[in-house]
Amino acid sequence: ARRVPVPALPPGSWLGMLGGGQLGRMFCMAAQSLGYRVCVLDPADDSPAGSVADRHLKAGYLDETALDELGRLCGAVTTEFENVPAQALDFLAQRCVVSPAGPSVAVAQDRIVEKGFVRECGIETAPYAPIRSAGDLRAADPKLFPGILKAARLGYDGKGQATVASVDEAVAAFESFGSVPCVLEKRLALELEVSVIVARGFDGKAVAYPVSENVHVGGILATSTVPARVSQDVAARAEAATRKIAQALDYVGVLCVEFFVLADGALLVNEMAPRPHNSGHYTIDACVTSQFEQQARAMAGLPLGSTRQHQHAVMLNLLGDCWVAAGGEPPWAEVLAFPEAKLHLYGKTEARAGRKMGHVTVVADSLAHAVHVAGQVARVVG
Template identity: 45%
Template sequence: MAAFPLPPGSVIGILGGGQLGRMLAQAAARLGFDVAILDPEPDGPAARVAAHSIVGAYDDPDALKALADLADVITYEFENVPAGAVERLLSMGVEVAPGLQALQVAQDRGNEKSFLNGHGVPTVGYTVAIGPGEAVESARRVGVPCLMKTMREGYDGKGQRWIEHPDEAFQAFQDLGGVPVILEEAADFVRELSVIAARGRGGEIAVYPLGENHHEKGILRRTLAPAQVSPQLAGQAERIAIRILEGLTYVGVIGIELFEMRDGGLLANEFAPRVHNTGHWTQDGCEVDQFEQHIRAVAGWPLGPTAPIARVEMLNLLGDEAEGWKRFAAEPETRIHLYGKHKAKPGRKMGHVNKVKPLR
C-alpha cells in the first residue's frame, strides 16, 4: 500500500483511455507523475500521452494485475468501469480513488436517487420498474409526462425515453432493451447548472463556481461559467456537494448536475464520480483546473484553489467541427483542447474550446 502524499515520480493508474483520461494524464505529467492507462482499445487518446499503456478488458485479471503492479494509486475516467474490476484491484492491495461505494452508487440510477435523498439532497420524484407491466403502473404513479431511463449505463441522452401517456411505457420498456428502468417526474426547471467539487484524503473540500449548461439532443453543447447566480443559490449547491462528498467518504473530483427550479431551489439530477464535461471550463478559467485537482486529491496532495480567473464559454466540438481548428487558432480569446481521436463521427466529442473573457 502506497504512503500518501505520493511524491513526484510515482505512477498513477487510470482505468479508461478516452479524452478524460488524456487530460488527467496531461495534468499528472505537469505535477511530475507518470501515468499508466488500462483500456480495451489500443492507441487511444490517453495512451498516447501516458508513460505506460496496457491493452486489455477492464475485467481481464492479467491486465488488472499489470496495472496494479505499476501503479501507486488507481483512478478511473468514467463510471461504467465494472465494479468487480475495482474490487479485484482492492484485493491486490492497491488504493483506488474514488472508492468502490461511489462507483456502485453512480452505476445504478435507483441507488443514486436513494443515496441522494437519504443524505438530504432533493431530487425529482421517481419510481423503478423491472418489467413492462410494472413500467406502465409506474408511469401512472409518477404521472406523465415522465422520463424513463435504463437503470444502468446510458450517457449523452442514450438509454432514455419520454413517456407522454402511461400505456406508452410498455413499448418504451421493450425499446430500451427490456432491462430495469427508473421513471422520473418531469422537472419544471429554469435552467440546468452543475457544480464541480473535490474532496481530499484528509476530508478537505474545494468547490468550483457553478456552470450553466446547455444541451442539444441530450449532448452537452456549451457551459457558461462562472454562472450568474445569487450567493444563496451558490450556497445551496455547495451544501449539496458537501453532503454527497462526505456521504461517500469521497476522494477526488466529482461532477454534480443540478436543476434550478422556479421557486429558487435546487434539485440534483445525477452525479458522476470523476472529472466532468461541465468542468472543462476550469482549464482556462480557474487557478487550478479540475484535472489537476483530481490528481492532487487521489495522490494525497493539498487541494488547489478554485477561484475563477476568467469568464469562460466552453463549447464541445462534435464530429467534424474539430476541423475548424484553424479558425479557432486565429481567435485570440479561444483556447483549443483537441482529444486526438482518429475518426470523427456525428455527435462524437472530438474536442472543446474555451472562449475566455475577463472577469467583471
C-alpha cells in the first residue's frame, strides 16, 4: 500500500527533492514561494538546486544515511530526473510519501518497458523492435531501416542514439554501446513534435496543460511554442493519450508525454518523462500555475491549480553554445531590452556546448508576436 499525504502537508512543511539540476531548482523556487521548505539530495557541491534549497544533503542517491535523513525530515519526496535508482525510491517509500512512485519511474527508465506499456494502453508508437543481442538486429524487420538504435536505459538529449542505415551499421552501433539492451526504431519523417504535460493527484484528479509544439536540434529541445499549431483533433487526441497513460500508471505528480505527429495526422508516443519537462518551462510565465507548483501541490496532497494559459508563449533554450559564441556571458541587457522576454538562468558556472544553462520565455498577446520576438531574441543570443 502506498503512503498518502492525508491530511495534506501544509505550507511550512518540508518537501524533498532527489537531484540537483535545473528542474530541481525551479521546483525549489515554486515550492518555497508556496511557503514550503525544500531539502535537496544531490552529490554535487554547487548544483543549481542545492544552491537555492533550504537544506542540501550532499550525498549519493544510494547513501542510506542521507536517504534516511531525507525521509525523516520530509513529509513527501519527489525526483527531477528519471534515472534516479529505483532502490532509492523504494527505500524512501518506507519512510515518507514518494511521488511519482518507484514503479511509475521504472516504466520511463527503460525504453523497452516504456514502449510496451504505451502499446498495452492501446496507443501507437513508432515501429520498433527490442534488441538484446546482435542476433535480434539480424532478425529485425527490414522495414525498420533506416532506423535509430537507442540504448534502452540512461539516454537523454539524444545521447545513447545512433542513426543506422543497415543491419551491419546497427550491429556496429550496438557493439559500440557495449551490447546493452536497445530499441531499434524506424526513422520517421516527422511533421511536428508535440508534448502534453498532465498533473495528477492522489485522488486521481488530473489536469492537463495546452499542447506544446517542440523543435529539437541535434536531439536537444531548442524551442517550445504554445499553444501548438495543430488541429483541435490532434490536440484532443494527444491530451487523451497522456491522461490515459497517467491513469494506467496510477501516476501521482507531473508527467510529460512526447509525441511525433506525421503528415497524415497520425500521432505516435515517442517517450515520457516522470517529472516536469523542459517543454513545460513556459508555464512559469504563461500559465496560472506552473508545472513546478503543480508538482509541489500533487506531492503534498493539495488541490491542483489552474493550468489556464494567460499569454501565448515561445520558450528558447539557452545552451552553453551561446556562451561559446559570445566568448563569455551573452548580452543579457539586450535580451532584457525586449519587454516580452523573461530570462531564467540556472546558476551553472561552466558553460559547455549542449549543456542547458537557462531559457528565455517570450510572452505576448498573440502567438505571431511571440514567435516574432523570439526570433529577435534568438539572434541576440546567437
